[in-house]
Amino acid sequence: MKRWSPGYLVYALALMGGLAFAEYRGWNPLSARESRPVPRSVRDNPGAYRPHYGGTGRYVGGK
Amino acid sequence: MTGPVTNCPSCGASVVFQSAAAVQTVCTTCKSVLVRHDLDLQKVGVESLPPPVTSRIRVGTTGSYKWARFTVVGRIAYQWESGAWSEWHLDFADGRSGWLSDAQDEYAVTFAQPDAGALPASGQLKPGTAVTLGAAGRWTVGVVTRARYAGTEGELPFTTWERDDATFVDLRSEDGRLATLDYSDGAPVLYTGEFVTLESLGLRDLADPVETRVQGAATLNCPNCGGTVTLRRPGESVNAVCEYCQSVLDVRNSRQLQVLQRFDDRRKVPPRIPLGARGQMHGAEWEVLGFQQRTIAVEGTEYSWREYLLHNPDRGFRYLSEYGGHWNDIAVITGVPKHRSAVRPTAEWEGRTFRHFQRAYAVTTFVLGEFPWQVRAGDKAQVDDFIDPPLLLSREKTGHEVSWSLGEYVAPEQIYRAFGITDRPPRPQGVFANQPGPPGAGRMWTLALIFAFLVTAGWMVRAGTASRGILSEAGTFTPGAAAAAGGGWSPVDSAASAVAAAAEAAAAAVSGSAQSGVGAAAPDSADSRPLVSQPFELTGRTTNLHVMINALVDNSWGAFGVLLVPEGGSGDAREFSTDVSYYHGVDQGESWSEGSRSGRIRIAAVPPGRYRLVVAPDGEHAFSYRVQVRRDVPAASLFIITLILLLIPPIFPTLARASFEGQRWSESDYAADSSDDDEE
Secondary structure (H helix, E strand, C coil): CCCHHHHHHHHHHHHHHHHHHHHHHHCCEEEEEEEECCHHHHHHCCCHHHCCCCCCCCCCCCC | CCCCCEEEECCCCCCEECCCCCCCCCCCCEEEEEEEECEEEEEEEEECCCCCCCCCCCCCCCEEEECCEEECCCCCEEEECCCEEEEEEECCCCCEEEEEECCCEEECCCCCCCCCCCCCCHHHHHCCCCCEHHCEEEEEEEEEEEEEEEEECCCCCCCCCCCCCEEEEECCCCCEEEEEEEECCCCCCEEEEEEEEEEHHHCCCCCCHHHHHCCCCCCECCCCCEEEEEEEECCCCEEEEECCCCCCECCCCCCEEEEEECCCCHHHHCCCCCCEEEEEEEEEEEEEEEEEEEEEEEECEEEECCCCCCEEEEEHHHHHHEEEEEEEEEEECCCCEEECCCCCCEEEEEEEEEEEEEEEEEEEEEEEEEEECCCCCCEEEEEEEEEEEEEEEEEEEECCCCEEEEEEECCCHHHCCCCCCCCCCCCCCCCCCCCCCCCCCCCCCHHHHHHHHHHHHHHHHHHHHCEEEEEEEEEECHHHHHHHCCCCCCCCCCCHHHHHHHHHHHHHHHHHHHCCCCCCCCCCHHHCCEEECCEEEECCCCEEEEEEECCCCCCEEEEEEEEEEEEECCCEEEEEEEEEEEEEEEECEEEEEEEEEEEEEEEEEHHHHHHHHHHEEEEECCCCEEEEEEECCCCCHHHHHHHHHHHHHHHHHHHHHHHHHHHHHCCCCCCCCCCCCCCC
């Protein structure tokens, strides 16, 4: 007689709950990493924004 | 019920027939054997006393079988090479005549089947032979016994006078019934019935225990060495072994012990449970009567296991076996399991299917203690083991007998505790045939598949729900302009700079929104400023935002800083980055390409509100790009990770069980490197 696995049932239900909650909130394990902090002044003047690597010029791929 | 009364022709004493079916009786006064011809009695001889009985049944005992009352009116005592048994003649109140077989604490009630039809000759029946006996059904031959009449008492439905010996064939059915073919009278007679317990018969008027059983042990002197031999079941044991010289003795006649076999000291094997030890098992007290070591040889290597014979006066016999620290609790079963011959034979018993594990030829290599049947070193038997852990079904076949027994794996500590042995039992070595394995995944796989289905269905529902497009704007990048704009953060602190920057931003936003598509406009230095999007409104719950950037880079790369800026009074700007690169060419005549022109930024948990997106491109060559924003995008990776996490827990117990089963079967006839040549 095969056993039911109540421990696994709880585990699976917890996983399903976690999946539903993460999906509801839009979480994603591949979410982009944020660069922090961003000066608050940028919010008032977004046109002045320059990224961290701006203007440095770099090679990221290719042969 | 009292039958006709007449007088003994020998001594004149009154002879009362209890059974109307009785043909022969023994005068209780002069022991003359009297055969009835209607009411006339003929003395045919004088009966010597039959051997004493070991049960408490006697002539005069009453009981009931299947609601029919009976009285024990007679007995025939038989002896054969391996022991003795009694058949008690039952006179039923409804006029039937039956028999109660009494052999080594095993009891069965049988009735003659005069309408059985044609029955096979005894020479056609060998142990293990399957035979159909007319309406009585299908049977398997268990034992073929050549027995000697050892005496009678009371009334019998036929005369046994001048009978010396007879052949009996015991048969068993798959449902546990018993049949006997009696060849004592020329034409065979079939008896069928079933095994019973004395308790189920509700016996009354039993003999006093003192009359039947010798209370306590008896001592004898070994004829070989003079040592004291203790008999724990005097009168019942057939064999006993002198503990000093290990001679196997025939103890049926205590006045004339016979040495059957002598042992060499070097072969002495000490039992782990001492003879005479008593232990509580199955709600009863069991005494260790005998001990034997049996050995099999597999590919030139000998393997020995030990068996302990246990006895309880009311429950009969059972065994304990021990091999390499593994113990089994074993009882002989009364029926014949359904045996299926195949590449891998199986046996079915009580609804369980047992798989064939091993066939071996076991030889008894050492004996100690006493046995109610003949046992001696050198006894051989073909042993087939079938397993359904923790149970072990064994078939033992000798020249005249096939028997089945059912064992259950027992923890060594349980055995030692039951018999009060304080030593620590030896640690079990390896994996035994019927050793219970790790539990495995059980129904975990079933649950895992159910949940995996739910996750997949959930993904399909979510994927089918189109995410909302929020924004689509285009921009261009020119390297010189970006370099002129400078790298790193350039916070604008002064009010004048802020206004100028805002104006630039607005101009850039208008310019960007006017683009009809990626690469629609030739890049110029003005377009290389950060792209500041039109404000957009995010509604609904807090959920994700995906920013997708398609850049027309060609054998080049592009990097993007992306700023999500909330408008209004509160909230922090959130900065992200992504890059794209796409290279292609022809190498030795083969086209190649690598990289992608698309980049994606997944921003988690973005609350509702009004936002603006700022995209700052960078690169080594000019390119145009398009930025698209979508809201509430389902995360496939989340579903995949959940699926993996669901399937991981059942995998480990499954692997552990597979490893255990691999070890188990590596010791069987079905190991990867063994052949099945000797299988049926």
